[in-house]
Amino acid sequence: MKKNRLWFRSALLAILVVAIGYTIYNSMNEESGTYISKGDSAPNFVLTDLDGKRVELEDYRGKGVFLNFWGTWCKPCEREMPYMQRQYEKYKDQGVEILAVNVSETNVSVQNFADRYRLSFPIPMDKEREVTKAYGIGPIPTTILVDKNGKVVDRTSESLSEKKIISFMEKIKP
Template sequence: MSKKKRLVMRTAILLLLLSAIGYTLYANFFTSKELVGEGDQAPDFVLKDLEGNEVRLSDYKGKGVFLNFWGTWCEPCEREMPYMENQYKVFKDQGVEILAVNIQETNVAVERFKNKHQLTFPIPMDRTDQVRQAYGVVPLPTTILIDENGEIVKKDSGQLTEAKIKEYMEMIKPK
């Protein structure tokens, strides 16, 4: 093969690679991956908690729902859990519920975590990862605020402060 043909072939391959990289960057950074967002109806789900009871989101219609996705191995999740528990004690009698959806972990690990932090709110177990995927949750922790009508008010990824949790619970407290 002549030098000219090799140069043309290498240039074509380089252009193809650059287009693939460009498309990948565009798809990852400039297109929305959100399956649900503010103003959407929250997708209903049914999960089992640590005791084997069914937890159905639609059963909480009429209440504000602080839907938190987390894992025991996630340090920011662990740091915000005591804040969530503190605010749950304040807001549960005001019509706000916390559903702390654990992602694909064993009952033993979650039970140990729950006892360590003395958590009293429901912990549904997303064993198949379907609920996390339905909500388009990528980083943990992610919190989705749902109002009393089942509408998504806000989605927040990352660790929350106690002040932010209180603010969010005030936002979804039924009027």
């Protein structure tokens, strides 16, 4: 009888703790109705980059992908760009690629920006926001780390320090 009570109480508490925990976990990952978070497989996408080349995420299987969503008018995005460029040069040969998806801007603006910061990584142009919506991007910059198997390892909407970028690169290095 007493043992039953302990079992019942423990089971009920466990169920409720799990339910509340899962709710909080989901709420933290949520940006909008659809969202891609840690552990999900990164949805494939196809975009044309600033140089007119076709970029498809699946082609990067086997490499780590530092997937960044940004805009020229967004100050925190601008701040992290030089760091990204510097680390890109270091990690490019170690199998980490940067894809800096521009959210719905014109080639003129983005080209000027890329020239100013001498950016050499591909900048896929998401003119219609299709990819931005598919990834449930709210605020920018948002960075999503995709490992060599196409799984999302981390997702953040902070403006990144160079140190943070290095630790991210290390995380997804194949």
